[in-house]
Amino acid sequence: MKNNMLCVAATLAFAANPLSINSAQADEHIHNHNAAPAPIGVMGDHVHEEGSLMFSYRYSNMKMAGNRSGTDSLTPAQTRAAGFMVAPLNMTMQMHMFGAMYGASEDLTLTAMLPYVHKSMNHETGGGMRFETSSEGLGDAKLGGIYNLYNNHNENLNLSFGVAIPTGSVDERDNTPAMANAKLPYPMQLGSGTFDPMLGITYTNSLQDFSYGVQAGTTQRLGKNSEGYRLGDEYNLTGWVATEINDVFGASLRLDGKKWGDISGSDSQLNPAMVPTARPDLRAGRRVDALIGLDIQPFDDKLLNGHRLALEFGVPLYQHLDGPQLESDYRLTLGWQYSF
Numbered sequence: 646m647k648n649n650m651l652c653v654a655a656t657l658a659f660a661a662n663p664l665s666i667n668s669a670q671a672d673e674h675i676h677n678h679n680a681a682p683a684p685i686g687v688m689g690d691h692v693h694e695e696g697s698l699m700f701s702y703r704y705s706n707m708k709m710a711g712n713r714s715g716t717d718s719l720t721p722a723q724t725r726a727a728g729f730m731v732a733p734l735n736m737t738m739q740m741h742m743f744g745a746m747y748g749a750s751e752d753l754t755l756t757a758m759l760p761y762v763h764k765s766m767n768h769e770t771g772g773g774m775r776f777e778t779s780s781e782g783l784g785d786a787k788l789g790g791i792y793n794l795y796n797n798h799n800e801n802l803n804l805s806f807g808v809a810i811p812t813g814s815v816d817e818r819d820n821t822p823a824m825a826n827a828k829l830p831y832p833m834q835l836g837s838g839t840f841d842p843m844l845g846i847t848y849t850n851s852l853q854d855f856s857y858g859v860q861a862g863t864t865q866r867l868g869k870n871s872e873g874y875r876l877g878d879e880y881n882l883t884g885w886v887a888t889e890i891n892d893v894f895g896a897s898l899r900l901d902g903k904k905w906g907d908i909s910g911s912d913s914q915l916n917p918a919m920v921p922t923a924r925p926d927l928r929a930g931r932r933v934d935a936l937i938g939l940d941i942q943p944f945d946d947k948l949l950n951g952h953r954l955a956l957e958f959g960v961p962l963y964q965h966l967d968g969p970q971l972e973s974d975y976r977l978t979l980g981w982q983y984s985f
């Protein structure tokens with residue numbers, strides 16, 4: 646069977662019914678019981694057994710506060726002195742992500758994700774006046790697959806591929822002191838507005854007492870959206886170690902590196918002298934986060950078998966931004982998964 650805990654959890658549910666499983670399979674489940682799944686913030690790391698389904702819900706919250714250029718912090722006054730009327734102060738990004746995975750064959754699992762996004766940003770004008778803008782709605786849906794390239798008893802190499810479909814709005818508006826119903830700047834929009842191909846590769850190894858994995862991925866942007874621009878490409882490299890503390894609890898540590906590019910083209914309804922977030926050439930950056938994760942997976946509980954509750958919390962160790970740009974403070978993901 647495919648070696649990941651969600652599948653193991655799923656088949657353990659069948660193990661509760663003695664008619665549905667033979668003893669050889671049961672032995673393998675017991676053996677795999679000590680392995681630990683990837684942290685909840687990692688996607689596309691595992692495949693499912695043919696015919697098995699998983700539903701998931703993730704709530705994530707990312708907080709950004711203060712401006713930065715390169716690795717240097719800037720005050721709101723310094724941010725405005727770089728050529729803007731308004732300085733962003735902080736931003737909160739919340740996401741409700743609904744996901745489904747289906748084992749279409751022994752090697753191929755199909756995936757679908759739909760996010761609902763809420764963003765809010767606080768600002769300060771040169772006159773010291775503060776105001777908030779917000780946006781809310783569907784983000785970009787993602788459809789794809791995960792193909793198992795290689796697996797032996799403990800090791801897996803999976804190729805993930807997909808496309809982000811522009812279901813998220815790129816025409817979000819709100820009132821500002823300068824204009825009623827103003828077009829909101831790039832980071833306040835809910836989607837990319839383009840079809841974005843995604844590709845990733847994940848290696849995982851589950852040993853008796855712990856598991857580890859490495860994943861590299863990219864999101865590429867093609868063409869221009871309806872507003873006349875496309876977001877920068879993204880590259881991601883992450884690695885983790887996870888362990889089972891006991892039959893119910895698990896823990897993980899992860900490093901997550903990201904690099905993303907500037908915007909090509911521009912939205913003609915945005916004034917680049919108003920605020921740094923309206924500048925297409927002040928979007929790029931790179932960042933390394935350290936994350937700690939906690940897992941609850943009640944394998945031995947007949948009622949809760951197949952369920953996983955997990956959280957992951959991370960702070961940046963390093964960030965270098967084409968600024969002034971808001972800097973990341975922390976990110977939190979809380980997730981529930983159910984496989985059967």
Ligand SMILES: [Cu+2]
Nearest residue numbers: 651693699746
């Ligand atoms: Cu899954």
